[in-house]
Amino acid sequence: MTALQAPPSASEVLSRCRELVRPALEEAVAGLHPWLAEMAAYCFGWCEVGGAPAAAPGGKGVRQALAVLGAEAAGADGRVGVPAAVAVELVHAFSLLHDDIMDGDGTRRRRPAVWQAYGTGPAVLAGDALFALAVQTLAGVARDPGALGLLSAALADLVRGQADDLLFASRPRTGPERVTPAEYRAMAEGKTGALLGCAVALGAALGGAPEATVTALEQAGRRLGIAFQLVDDVLGIWGDPAVTGKPAGGDLREGKKTFPVLVALASPAAGRLPELLGRPERAEEAAALIEAAGGRAAALAEARTHTAAARALLAGTPLAAPAAADLLALLDFLVGREL
Amino acid sequence: MTALQAPPSASEVLSRCRELVRPALEEAVAGLHPWLAEMAAYCFGWCEVGGAPAAAPGGKGVRQALAVLGAEAAGADGRVGVPAAVAVELVHAFSLLHDDIMDGDGTRRRRPAVWQAYGTGPAVLAGDALFALAVQTLAGVARDPGALGLLSAALADLVRGQADDLLFASRPRTGPERVTPAEYRAMAEGKTGALLGCAVALGAALGGAPEATVTALEQAGRRLGIAFQLVDDVLGIWGDPAVTGKPAGGDLREGKKTFPVLVALASPAAGRLPELLGRPERAEEAAALIEAAGGRAAALAEARTHTAAARALLAGTPLAAPAAADLLALLDFLVGREL
Structure with a gap:
C-alpha cells in the first residue's frame, strides 16, 4: 500500500513536461540553418541576439504538456508524445513570430519581438522554418x-x-x-x-x-x-x-x-x-x-x-x-x- | 498502325497539365478564408485586387507539370498526380509571396507583388495559408x-x-x-x-x-x-x-x-x-x-x-x-x- 500523495500541481505537470520535451525541441531546432536556429532559440528564450546563452522566460509550455499528457492518457509512455509536443511548440512559435509582425507588436515576453531584433524579412523566414520543421518532425514519426x-x-x-x-x-x-x-x-x-x-x-x-x-x-x-x-x-x-x-x-x-x-x-x-x-x-x-x-x-x-x-x-x-x-x-x- | 505524330512540345505539355490541375487548384483555394483566397487568386493571376476576375499571366506551371508527369511516368493516370501538383504549386506561391517581402521586390509578373497590393502583414498570412493548404491537400490523399x-x-x-x-x-x-x-x-x-x-x-x-x-x-x-x-x-x-x-x-x-x-x-x-x-x-x-x-x-x-x-x-x-x-x-x- 502506497502512502497517500497529493496530486501534482499544474506547475509541476508543466515543468515535468517541459523537461521531457526540451532535449528533443533543442535537437530539432539545432538542425535548422544556423541563422534561423538562432532566431528560433531567441524566440524560445534560450539565447540573446548574437547567440549568447540566456535563460529568458519562455512560454509556460501548455501545448507541449497537452501533447505529452495526450500520449499518457492513451496509456503510453509520455515520451511517445514528445514528437507531437515538439511539433505543436514549433507551430506555436511560428504563429507568435508571424502574428507579432502582422499585429505590429514590438515586444514579446518583455524582450524585443524577433522581427524587431532581427528584421521583418528574417522573422518571416524563421517562422516559415519553424512551420516546415513542425511538419517534418511529425512526418518523421507518424505511421x-x-x-x-x-x-x-x-x-x-x-x-x-x-x-x-x-x-x-x-x-x-x-x-x-x-x-x-x-x-x-x-x-x-x-x-x-x-x-x-x-x-x-x-x-x-x-x-x-x-x-x-x-x-x-x-x-x-x-x-x-x-x-x-x-x-x-x-x-x-x-x-x-x-x-x-x-x-x-x-x-x-x-x-x-x-x-x-x-x-x-x-x-x-x-x-x-x-x-x-x-x-x-x-x-x-x-x-x-x-x-x-x-x-x-x-x-x-x-x-x-x-x-x-x-x-x-x-x-x-x-x-x-x-x-x-x-x-x-x-x-x-x-x-x-x-x- | 497509327500515323506518325510529332511528340508534344513542352508548351503543349505545360498547357495540358495546367488544364488538368486548374480545377483542383481553384477548389483548394476556394476553401480558404475569403480574404486569403482573394490574395491567393491574385497571386495566381486569376483576379484583380478587390476580386474582379482577371486573366493576368500566372507562372508556366513547371512544378504542377512535373507532378502530373511523375504520376504518368509511374504508369498511373495523370489525374492521380493532381493532389501533388496542387500541393507543389501552393508551396511555390507561398515561397514567391514570402520571398518578395524578404527581398523587397515590389513587382511580380508585371503586377504589384501581393505585399505591395495588400500590405505586408496580410501577405505574410496569405503565404502561411498557402503553406498550410499544401500540407492539408497532401495529408488528405496520401496513404x-x-x-x-x-x-x-x-x-x-x-x-x-x-x-x-x-x-x-x-x-x-x-x-x-x-x-x-x-x-x-x-x-x-x-x-x-x-x-x-x-x-x-x-x-x-x-x-x-x-x-x-x-x-x-x-x-x-x-x-x-x-x-x-x-x-x-x-x-x-x-x-x-x-x-x-x-x-x-x-x-x-x-x-x-x-x-x-x-x-x-x-x-x-x-x-x-x-x-x-x-x-x-x-x-x-x-x-x-x-x-x-x-x-x-x-x-x-x-x-x-x-x-x-x-x-x-x-x-x-x-x-x-x-x-x-x-x-x-x-x-x-x-x-x-x-x-
Whole structure:
C-alpha cells in the first residue's frame, strides 16, 4: 500500500513536461540553418541576439504538456508524445513570430519581438522554418497520415482565426457590420482552440488511442482554448496588473473588440461605450459600462460553458487515470479553479 | 498502325497539365478564408485586387507539370498526380509571396507583388495559408506518410536556400569570407532544385512508383533545378531583354552574386570586377570582364553537367514512355535544347 500523495500541481505537470520535451525541441531546432536556429532559440528564450546563452522566460509550455499528457492518457509512455509536443511548440512559435509582425507588436515576453531584433524579412523566414520543421518532425514519426491531417487542419484553423482577428480590427463597433459574439467565439476557437485541441489529440494518436478518444480529446482541447481566451479577455479588462503582467484595462485602451466588449456593444445598455473604446483616459469608465451591460458576466458564463464541456468530454472518455488528473489540473490552472 | 505524330512540345505539355490541375487548384483555394483566397487568386493571376476576375499571366506551371508527369511516368493516370501538383504549386506561391517581402521586390509578373497590393502583414498570412493548404491537400490523399516526408523535406530545403540567398547579399565580394561557387550551388539546389525534385517525386509516389524510381526522379528534378538556375544566371547577364522580359544586365546592376560572377571573382582575371558590380553604368564592362574571366563558360559547363545527370537519371529509370518523352521535352525547354 502506497502512502497517500497529493496530486501534482499544474506547475509541476508543466515543468515535468517541459523537461521531457526540451532535449528533443533543442535537437530539432539545432538542425535548422544556423541563422534561423538562432532566431528560433531567441524566440524560445534560450539565447540573446548574437547567440549568447540566456535563460529568458519562455512560454509556460501548455501545448507541449497537452501533447505529452495526450500520449499518457492513451496509456503510453509520455515520451511517445514528445514528437507531437515538439511539433505543436514549433507551430506555436511560428504563429507568435508571424502574428507579432502582422499585429505590429514590438515586444514579446518583455524582450524585443524577433522581427524587431532581427528584421521583418528574417522573422518571416524563421517562422516559415519553424512551420516546415513542425511538419517534418511529425512526418518523421507518424505511421499513418492521420496525424499530419490533424496538424494541417489545426494550422489551417489557426491561419483562419488570425485572418478574422486582423479583419475584426477594421469592422465598425456598431451597426449591422459589427462583429458578433458568435463570430468572436469562432475566431477564438481557430486562433487558440485549434492548436490546444491538436496538441492533446496528436499526443493521444501517437500513443495509440482509438479514434473516438482522439476526437474527444481534440474537442476538449478546443473547448479549453475558447474558455482560456474568454478568461484572458476578462483579465485584459479587470485583471490585476501585478498578476497579469499587463497594464490595467490595456485591451480597452487599445480598443480591442474582445468578447465582453462585443456583448456590451450588442446590449441596449451600451450607452456611450462605442465612443469610449480606444481612449486610454476613459478606460475605467468603459470597463464600468461593459460590466453594467453584462459583458463580464456573459464572458464568464460562456467560459464556464466551455470549461464544463471540456470536463464532460474528459470524464466521458476512457483515459489512464494519472494523466486524466493532470489534464484536469492543467484545465483548472488555465481557466481558474472557480469556473 | 497509327500515323506518325510529332511528340508534344513542352508548351503543349505545360498547357495540358495546367488544364488538368486548374480545377483542383481553384477548389483548394476556394476553401480558404475569403480574404486569403482573394490574395491567393491574385497571386495566381486569376483576379484583380478587390476580386474582379482577371486573366493576368500566372507562372508556366513547371512544378504542377512535373507532378502530373511523375504520376504518368509511374504508369498511373495523370489525374492521380493532381493532389501533388496542387500541393507543389501552393508551396511555390507561398515561397514567391514570402520571398518578395524578404527581398523587397515590389513587382511580380508585371503586377504589384501581393505585399505591395495588400500590405505586408496580410501577405505574410496569405503565404502561411498557402503553406498550410499544401500540407492539408497532401495529408488528405496520401496513404502513407512518406509523401509528407518528401514535401516537408523540400520545404525545409527551400527555407534553407532562401536563408543562404539572403545572407549572401551581405557577404564580401573578395577575401576569405566571400561566397564560393560551391556554396552558391548548394543554395540553388535548396531554393530551386528541392521543389522541382519534390514535384516529380511526389507525383510518382502517388502514382505508386517503387521507392527507387521516386528517389531517381527526385534527384533528376533537383539537377534540373540547379541547371535551370545557372541558365537563368547567364540570361540575367547576357540574355536578350526582348526574350527574358528583364532589363539587360539587370543582375549586374543590382550587384547580385550569381554563379558566373562568383566564378569570375575567384579567378586571377577578375581585375576590377569587385568595384564594377552594383554600378548600373558599368554593367557592360562588368559583363565583359566576367566573360573574360571564364564566368559564363563555367556556368554553362556546370549547367551542362547537371542537365546530363538529370538525363542519365531519367534514362536509367524504368518510366512509362510518353511521360518520359514529355519530361525530356520539359527539361530541354527549361535549360535550352543546346545544353
